[in-house]
Amino acid sequence: MAGGWVIGVMVAAGGEPMLRHYYAVGFEDRGKAEWTAVDHALRVGEVASSPVAGDEPVQAIRELTLPKMRSLGLAPGQVRELGWRHPRRWLSG
Numbered sequence: 001m002a003g004g005w006v007i008g009v010m011v012a013a014g015g016e017p018m019l020r021h022y023y024a025v026g027f028e029d030r031g032k033a034e035w036t037a038v039d040h041a042l043r044v045g046e047v048a049s050s051p052v053a054g055d056e057p058v059q060a061i062r063e064l065t066l067p068k069m070r071s072l073g074l075a076p077g078q079v080r081e082l083g084w085r086h087p088r089r090w091l092s093g
Contacts (some may be wrong), residue, residue, distance in 0.1 A: 003066035007037035008059045013045030018052045022082035
């Protein structure tokens with residue numbers, strides 16, 4: 001059962017091309033986690049409104065279990081910006 005999600009959002013920040021920015025979101029509900037990530041991505045730059053090079057603008061990458069969230073320091077309801085690099089640490093195990 002998910003305690004949270006890793007969400008990828010396509011964002012163009014500071015005149016740069018669209019890149020996927022990753023967020024760890026401590027909400028069980030996938031839809032709420034996706035919209036929360038979009039809200040945080042809007043603070044960074046322009047969010048894509050349609051697919052970019054075949055990639056969806058918002059994508060739930062992986063569920064996070066409560067033990068995984070605890071081990072990485074993500075509290076329920078918290079959002080953590082993980083940046084644009086693939087968040088291997090958050091996606092392992």
